[in-house]
Amino acid sequence: MIEDAQETLASVQGTTANVEKITADLSTDVVSLIDDAKLTLESLRTTLATADRTLTNAEPDIQETLDNLKLAAASIRGAADTAQQILQTNQAPINEFSEIGLFELTQLITDARTLVSSLTQIAIQLERDPAAFLFGGNQAGYQAN
Template sequence: METKANYVAVGAFVMTCILALVITILWLAGTQYSQEYDYYQTNFHGAVTGLGKGTAVRYNGIDVGRVDNLQFDPNDPQVVIATLQIQPGLGIRTDSVSSIEPQGLTGTSYVEISGGTKNAPLLTAEPGQKYPVIKTAPSALQQLTRGAPELLAKLNTIADRLAAVLSDENQKHLTSTLANLDKTTAALAARSGDLDTSLANLSAASKGLPETVSNANLAMLKIQHFADDADGFVRGDGLAQLAGLISDTRRTVTSLNRLTEQLDRQPTKLIFGDRRKGYTPP
């Protein structure tokens, strides 16, 4: 009887523990499912490798929800519609954007939502939309992948140009140029004394340059004064006086010419006068 009683007690204890565990699980599940969420949609163009139902959703790097569903856009098979289950009251803005970001080296990814700006209005569903739609942007890895072909093409072009520059013919030219440069450097080194002398002469000449400039300025001032005096002479009475002097000189020269002509014709007349009598009427 005691053995059976112990089995009954143990069985009752085990059943009680199982029942308590079931109640706890149901309570936790009920709490989880009774919690309200906000739902958003975001449309990814291209592959969504690493995403799946239950994938983490982060808001500025903090876990705020999960991916609830993934489906193709019926109008465009290149677009994948992701339904996001996010904790309420998060306040996603109209300028917020979502992107797929890789998570380490495991090959998994997560959805990252940027915070947007505080002055932007809250994101709401437009007419005809089931949930508000968050704009998408390519991740850094996607941008790098999209730009890889162009980058490779540029690298190939650079490699071809380097190969052309480093051709055998160009290497010969470069070797010849370096040899000529070496000769020129040696010649300059041999004439370093002459160069030093030339530099010293140039330095001495440059020291006398201010005095030369000063003399030139003085000469220019004298020329300016002369020009001012000439201008004053022309504009004042000097020109009129000079004209009068020239006129008098001309008259004097004319008189001298006449006198010279008379001397040539009658030289005695100037000395003895005119002895001819004039006509006297009877």
């Protein structure tokens, strides 16, 4: 029984020694961790203070930008409303143009192409032989005997 008590006491002493060693090892890690946490918190405080100053200084500009965006949105809305009114007012002429006028415009473009082609041929003939173009054919000039 005394031997069991001595073994138990030795085991408890060994466990206590291990706990003391682990605690000593951890205490340096904990101190290092606490120091790192302090540095991190200080850096965070500095960053937050800088962000706060920046936002405070930028607040008037941000408000002005928001006001300008509201004005721009209102202007765009007005322009869209005006465009819609114009389209509604001109619905019949637009439909007429798309049904009749567009076809006539296509015909005009076709005729203009034909005209340009004909004028190009005339210009080529005029450059090649202006006398023949103006007086018709190759005529001999006056011959003196």
